[in-house]
Amino acid sequence: MSLMALLSTALRPIVVRKLKEHELLIEVVHGANRRALKRPALEELHRSLTRLHKALGMPLQLLDECGDAIAGHTPALHAWRGAAYLCAGDDRAPVWFDPPEVSSLECPSAPHVAIPLCPLLQLRYCEAEEVRLSWETRGEGGGWQPVGELASYVPTDADEGAELRVRAVAGREPSAIARELLERTLELGVVRRAPPRPALARRLAAFAADGGVEPRGKIRVMSYNLLAQTYQRGWDGAGGVHSYCPPDLTAAASRLPRQLAEVLSFSPDVLCMQEVDARTFESHWKPQLEARGYTGAFSLKRGVSSSEGCALFVDRRTFELQQMRIVPLDLQDTSAPLRRLLEAHPATCDAVQSLPTIAQLALLRHVDGRTLLVANTHLYYAHRAVHVRLMQIGSLLHHAHAWTDALDAPRPPLVLAGDLNCASTHGAVQLLLQGEIRRSHRDWMYGYLYWREGIGVEKAARDAAACTLRRRGVESDEGCGVEGDEARSAEVGEAADEAQQLSLRSALAVAQRFHLLRLAAQRLLREEWRLSSQSPEAVPAEASAFYAAAVSDFREGKTLLTSTPLAALEVAEVCGVQVEQAGGLHFAISFVPQERMADLDGILRQQIEELRQLADTFPTETGVDLYPGVELASIWQLQSAYGRNTVPTHVLPDYQDALDWIWFDKSHLRLAKVAPLPSREECMMNTAMPSAEFPSDHVSLCADLTWIDQD
Numbered sequence: 001m002s003l004m005a006l007l008s009t010a011l012r013p014i015v016v017r018k019l020k021e022h023e024l025l026i027e028v029v030h031g032a033n034r035r036a037l038k039r040p041a042l043e044e045l046h047r048s049l050t051r052l053h054k055a056l057g058m059p060l061q062l063l064d065e066c067g068d069a070i071a072g073h074t075p076a077l078h079a080w081r082g083a084a085y086l087c088a089g090d091d092r093a094p095v096w097f098d099p100p101e102v103s104s105l106e107c108p109s110a111p112h113v114a115i116p117l118c119p120l121l122q123l124r125y126c127e128a129e130e131v132r133l134s135w136e137t138r139g140e141g142g143g144w145q146p147v148g149e150l151a152s153y154v155p156t157d158a159d160e161g162a163e164l165r166v167r168a169v170a171g172r173e174p175s176a177i178a179r180e181l182l183e184r185t186l187e188l189g190v191v192r193r194a195p196p197r198p199a200l201a202r203r204l205a206a207f208a209a210d211g212g213v214e215p216r217g218k219i220r221v222m223s224y225n226l227l228a229q230t231y232q233r234g235w236d237g238a239g240g241v242h243s244y245c246p247p248d249l250t251a252a253a254s255r256l257p258r259q260l261a262e263v264l265s266f267s268p269d270v271l272c273m274q275e276v277d278a279r280t281f282e283s284h285w286k287p288q289l290e291a292r293g294y295t296g297a298f299s300l301k302r303g304v305s306s307s308e309g310c311a312l313f314v315d316r317r318t319f320e321l322q323q324m325r326i327v328p329l330d331l332q333d334t335s336a337p338l339r340r341l342l343e344a345h346p347a348t349c350d351a352v353q354s355l356p357t358i359a360q361l362a363l364l365r366h367v368d369g370r371t372l373l374v375a376n377t378h379l380y381y382a383h384r385a386v387h388v389r390l391m392q393i394g395s396l397l398h399h400a401h402a403w404t405d406a407l408d409a410p411r412p413p414l415v416l417a418g419d420l421n422c423a424s425t426h427g428a429v430q431l432l433l434q435g436e437i438r439r440s441h442r443d444w445m446y447g448y449l450y451w452r453e454g455i456g457v458e459k460a461a462r463d464a465a466a467c468t469l470r471r472r473g474v475e476s477d478e479g480c481g482v483e484g485d486e487a488r489s490a491e492v493g494e495a496a497d498e499a500q501q502l503s504l505r506s507a508l509a510v511a512q513r514f515h516l517l518r519l520a521a522q523r524l525l526r527e528e529w530r531l532s533s534q535s536p537e538a539v540p541a542e543a544s545a546f547y548a549a550a551v552s553d554f555r556e557g558k559t560l561l562t563s564t565p566l567a568a569l570e571v572a573e574v575c576g577v578q579v580e581q582a583g584g585l586h587f588a589i590s591f592v593p594q595e596r597m598a599d600l601d602g603i604l605r606q607q608i609e610e611l612r613q614l615a616d617t618f619p620t621e622t623g624v625d626l627y628p629g630v631e632l633a634s635i636w637q638l639q640s641a642y643g644r645n646t647v648p649t650h651v652l653p654d655y656q657d658a659l660d661w662i663w664f665d666k667s668h669l670r671l672a673k674v675a676p677l678p679s680r681e682e683c684m685m686n687t688a689m690p691s692a693e694f695p696s697d698h699v700s701l702c703a704d705l706t707w708i709d710q711d
Contacts, residue, residue: 046072100126195692222268225698228308272376413665444629641703
């Protein structure tokens with residue numbers, strides 16, 4: 001059998017691709033079969049031909065453009081690159097070396113009526129405008145019918161229920177043989193209609209109606225946490241975080257097109273997205289939005305295991321993306337106050353520097369010539385790490401300030417958007433809202449409850465007592481710690497007068513009291529998420545279990561300093577909320593976390609103040625600072641587009657809070673209108689988010705801004 005018989009009378013070319021620096025892929029088509037051989041690029045040609053001979057069953061020869069045989073000792077890469085034909089006797093098949101082609105075709109979205117599709121093309125030796133796309137549908141029992149030839153396709157009502165596929169081949173007018181050998185085909189599945197989204201429809205209608213005619217010079221800003229698909233492994237199984245949502249609604253193929261439809265419905269000028277999968281940015285968001293006039297940039301979170309990050313897109317009709325910076329929020333390069341704070345707490349410094357959090361800073365040029373600085377971020381998520389988020393937002397403002405200081409132009413106004421993982425009462429939000437944060441803010445205190453070395457209160461008490469005793473020539477042993485030591489205290493008492501004993505005991509008592517409160521706060525905060533999700537009927541059972549643990553610890557001889565249940569009960573007693581238990585004993589414990597922590601906040605403040613006043617009476621050699629935080633300030637006068645929002649933007653079955661924000665510089669910009677938020681009831685209509693209505697577990701935000709000096 002001749003080579004031409006194998007390759008058919010259509011003279012199918014031999015396709016040779018250089019895969020790597022030292023590897024070739026030789027592809028031969030004969031009949032309905034494709035044979036692909038990987039060969040070393042630097043081996044001698046005769047070895048490649050011998051291997052092909054074994055595969056095809058006939059001797060072969062490679063000819064150049066002049067029809068001369070290429071020597072067998074020629075390196076294979078050079079031989080195939082310069083070859084014109086592969087011959088077997090008198091038969092010749094053309095050789096295509098690294099032809100222009102579509103190397104891969106990808107579309108992560110399932111087809112839905114009225115939602116655009118735009119596949120990602122990986123190209124070799126050609127440009128996108130040189131690729132020919134063919135969209136085809138097939139109904140039940142029918143053949144494939146062409147429905148489009150553009151780079152993007154929007155399935156119609158007529159397509160519903162039909163299969164959809166897209167074919168791609170390089171070349172404006174590709175030949176039949178080129179299509180056969182080089183065309184890529186991607187079957188997308190059956191076209192469905194997306195689930196109805198009445199809450200989104202109401203938001204869009206209210207947004208469109210608010211204000212009547214759109215303001216001149218409008219800047220529409222949108223922020224959206226997409227819920228990264230990389231975390232899906234813990235979603236759908238029994239007990240999974242999103243097990244209440246059907247898997248077909250949590251799948252990327254379902255969520256991505258619905259998220260795209262939402263973004264396109266709002267049509268923002270500036271789009272800030274968080275939890276964007278690196279892969280879906282390339283395969284979905286970038287091609288889809290670039291096809292609709294956007295320019296975008298993706299920034300991966302830090303860390304070798306990171307696979308998601310933040311993405312920023314701007315509409316080219318409104319803005320030019322001039323510069324982009326990625327700001328690591330690990331606080332290694334931050335403001336002087338935060339550096340001092342971290343130097344005082346090396347364990348915390350190490351922990352914060354390991355966080356993957358980043359922010360995007362983008363300098364935009366508006367079509368009217370004005371500039372705008374946009375910050376997009378997703379702050380550290382841990383619920384109790386309020387102090388970390390406060391430091392991160394302070395560091396982000398520091399970087400924005402430093403960058404704009406270096407510009408050879410007036411400082412641009414700032415727009416900051418993203419998932420801050422902060423409610424309206426948190427320090428990070430207060431810093432943005434008020435432009436400053438004090439050293440005594442409660443978030444510093446709450447944060448210090450979890451820093452390994454505490455806030456130095458115990459040391460302050462020891463220092464105060466030791467200083468007093470040294471003034472009388474009495475050496476205090478370092479063993480006088482928080483737990484106390486009665487024998488050692490007695491020895492000290494014998495060596496000091498009654499007033500000095502009282503000073504020492506008072507200092508230790510205050511330190512001991514604060515240590516108790518710290519343990520209690522840790523216990524209460526640890527329980528917060530669980531207790532807040534308990535139904536009213538479950539509270540008595542929970543109280544009984546907690547009481548039983550306290551009784552057990554008491555019988556074992558534990559103290560308030562070694563038993564967190566006993567410590568928590570002690571704090572609850574001070575808070576004044578009582579729960580009766582069988583047996584006539586009364587223990588005070590509240591199951592409303594906000595009330596507990598508000599009361600605890602006051603207690604901690606009081607104890608700190610008492611210790612501060614006590615320590616002030618004894619000049620210490622170490623100069624211990626009893627205020628836990630540092631002062632931070634912002635040069636921007638920022639306003640929240642949604643005000644002091646308390647309507648949840650993140651909704652799970654056992655947790656709901658307002659975590660997403662859009663901020664703008666109110667000295668240069670004014671708020672025209674915002675897209676109203678869905679109610680908590682709407683978000684929880686199908687248990688929680690995500691759902692058929694909400695393709696993420698966060699609500700999107702959208703606000704229209706205008707320049708203050710705009711006519």
